[in-house]
Amino acid sequence: MKSQDVRKQFLDFFESKGHLIVPSAPIVLKNDPTLMFNNSGMAQFKEYFLGNATPKSKRIADTQKCLRVSGKHNDLEEVGIDTYHHTMFEMLGNWSFGDYFKKEAINWAWELLTEVYKIPKDILYVSVFEGNAEENVPFDQEAYDIWKTLIDEDRIILGNKKDNFWEMGDQGPCGPCSEIHVDIRSAEEKALVSGKSLVNNDHPHVVEIWNNVFMEFNRKADGSLEKLPAQHVDTGMGFERLCMVLQGVQSNYDTDVFTPLIREIELITGAKYTIKASNEEEEKINIAIRVIADHVRAVAFSIADGQLPSNTGAGYVIRRILRRAIRYGFTFLNTKEPFIYKLVETLSAQMGDSFPEIKSQKTLCSNVIREEENSFLRTLDQGLVLLENIITNSKDTVISGKKAFELFDTYGFPIDLTALILSEKGLSLDEAAFESELQKQKERSRAASKVKAGDWQDLIDDEEQEFIGYDYTEAKVKITRYRKV
Ligand code: ATP
Ligand code: MG
Numbered sequence: 491m492k493s494q495d496v497r498k499q500f501l502d503f504f505e506s507k508g509h510l511i512v513p514s515a516p517i518v519l520k521n522d523p524t525l526m527f528n529n530s531g532m533a534q535f536k537e538y539f540l541g542n543a544t545p546k547s548k549r550i551a552d553t554q555k556c557l558r559v560s561g562k563h564n565d566l567e568e569v570g571i572d573t574y575h576h577t578m579f580e581m582l583g584n585w586s587f588g589d590y591f592k593k594e595a596i597n598w599a600w601e602l603l604t605e606v607y608k609i610p611k612d613i614l615y616v617s618v619f620e621g622n623a624e625e626n627v628p629f630d631q632e633a634y635d636i637w638k639t640l641i642d643e644d645r646i647i648l649g650n651k652k653d654n655f656w657e658m659g660d661q662g663p664c665g666p667c668s669e670i671h672v673d674i675r676s677a678e679e680k681a682l683v684s685g686k687s688l689v690n691n692d693h694p695h696v697v698e699i700w701n702n703v704f705m706e707f708n709r710k711a712d713g714s715l716e717k718l719p720a721q722h723v724d725t726g727m728g729f730e731r732l733c734m735v736l737q738g739v740q741s742n743y744d745t746d747v748f749t750p751l752i753r754e755i756e757l758i759t760g761a762k763y764t765i766k767a768s769n770e771e772e773e774k775i776n777i778a779i780r781v782i783a784d785h786v787r788a789v790a791f792s793i794a795d796g797q798l799p800s801n802t803g804a805g806y807v808i809r810r811i812l813r814r815a816i817r818y819g820f821t822f823l824n825t826k827e828p829f830i831y832k833l834v835e836t837l838s839a840q841m842g843d844s845f846p847e848i849k850s851q852k853t854l855c856s857n858v859i860r861e862e863e864n865s866f867l868r869t870l871d872q873g874l875v876l877l878e879n880i881i882t883n884s885k886d887t888v889i890s891g892k893k894a895f896e897l898f899d900t901y902g903f904p905i906d907l908t909a910l911i912l913s914e915k916g917l918s919l920d921e922a923a924f925e926s927e928l929q930k931q932k933e934r935s936r937a938a939s940k941v942k943a944g945d946w947q948d949l950i951d952d953e954e955q956e957f958i959g960y961d962y963t964e965a966k967v968k969i970t971r972y973r974k975v
């Protein structure tokens with residue numbers, strides 16, 4: 491089933507169940523001081539849950555463009571390394587605002603997956619909240635009993651508070667979730683691991699596809715829970731993951747959401763994407779291709795929604811995502827000229843029917859990306875010359891951390907690239923000194939405000955705390971990542 495049909499069938503199904511279909515909200519939020527990017531389907535509806543606004547319909551469904559690159563939901567480090575977390579992805583969702591509740595939500599989810607999409611029941615698992623006495627939240631017996639009528643009990647997994655309980659913040663609406671997971675392991679993979687299920691155990695082919703949140707409580711300031719006067723349903727299903735299941739492949743990148751982009755990258759760069767990498771070299775190239783195919787979507791959709799790359803706020807996040815893609819190309823695909831901008835054409839041809847903004851803003855997107863590529867590639871070129879000088883002038887095989895930091899801080903030259911080049915020349919980097927310089931600089935620029943981690947208080951103040959531009963594993967050089975301070 492083509493991805494376009496997957497999306498359409500989801501919306502048609504919920505329309506047939508009385509839902510109003512609404513367009514995606516922009517990926518970039520302009521009027522919410524607490525959140526830079528939409529990171530879930532529900533963000534645009536939060537005022538309805540808080541009772542501050544009335545929805546046009548008590549039943550709504552849509553597909554939402556989401557970006558998870560900062561704050562509470564930051565998947566960036568996984569992107570490209572794994573095959574099912576993206577920066578930008580679509581979240582299919584259905585909502586009940588004080589209308590239907592668990593019985594309908596669960597039965598419809600099951601009907602859609604097993605009767606409309608015809609996913610075999612024996613590859614599905616569901617999870618139910620197990621309860622948590624300390625936090626005063628009960629086991630979700632109601633959901634368990636509903637699932638029991640649909641699926642064998644040994645396929646119902648009990649989940650903990652982290653995975654199966656949603657709350658808006660320390661106070662406010664909250665409730666248990668039921669997630670649906672799919673086991674798409676091959677027979678060989680199954681033979682390797684015995685046991686009941688690998689749900690939430692990070693097996694790359696046992697993947698969460700749909701989260702159903704049942705908002706039934708209000709947490710009061712004293713920590714106690716009361717039943718909400720009206721109960722709500724909020725669901726989110728990863729579109730690209732669903733396509734992976736329905737197209738019978740084991741990676742989101744092997745679905746028609748990504749293959750046109752990957753073919754184009756192969757065509758432009760001459761690199762080859764292999765479905766199963768057979769050695770480290772192939773895997774590095776695969777990762778780079780996945781990173782670029784993923785990131786061009788995030789960047790193009792953000793520009794189309796009005797967020798240009800810049801040096802501050804949301805614009806800086808976008809710039810860093812694009813630079814990450816450029817650097818992967820530069821290092822692993824040997825691309826020394828701008829090329830990512832060319833992918834906008836492919837993206838627009840593929841997504842333009844569902845998201846007309848990507849078609850109408852195509853020229854802007856590709857011009858902006860080309861300019862960014864030009865300027866960052868110049869930085870990389872300059873940095874290479876400076877690094878050569880450092881190497882020539884050094885009498886030691888261990889290169890000064892202070893010099894490397896200067897290159898990184900003043901010239902924007904990625905530190906992992908420095909490390910990689912040094913290691914290729916049989917030299918190494920004084921990591922401790924680099925870290926110490928970095929630490930000093932962080933202390934200088936540390937924002938006074940505390941990072942909040944609620945669903946609506948995500949971003950803004952955490953820009954300097956996690957450097958998302960560079961990471962190291964694929965260069966096989968051990969350097970500490972900079973995560974939250
Ligand atoms: P995971 O545990 O896989 O990180 P999650 O529990 O963080 O997912 P939810 O917040 O429950 O995800 O979002 C609802 C659905 O959105 C998930 O079930 C999944 O299918 C999809 N999803 C979440 N994060 C991503 C991502 N980074 N890329 C693609 N799909 C995603
Ligand atoms: Mg997650």
Ligand code: MG
Pocket residue numbers: 653698
């Ligand atoms: Mg999860």
Ligand code: MG
Pocket residue numbers: 653669698701
């Ligand atoms: Mg989840």
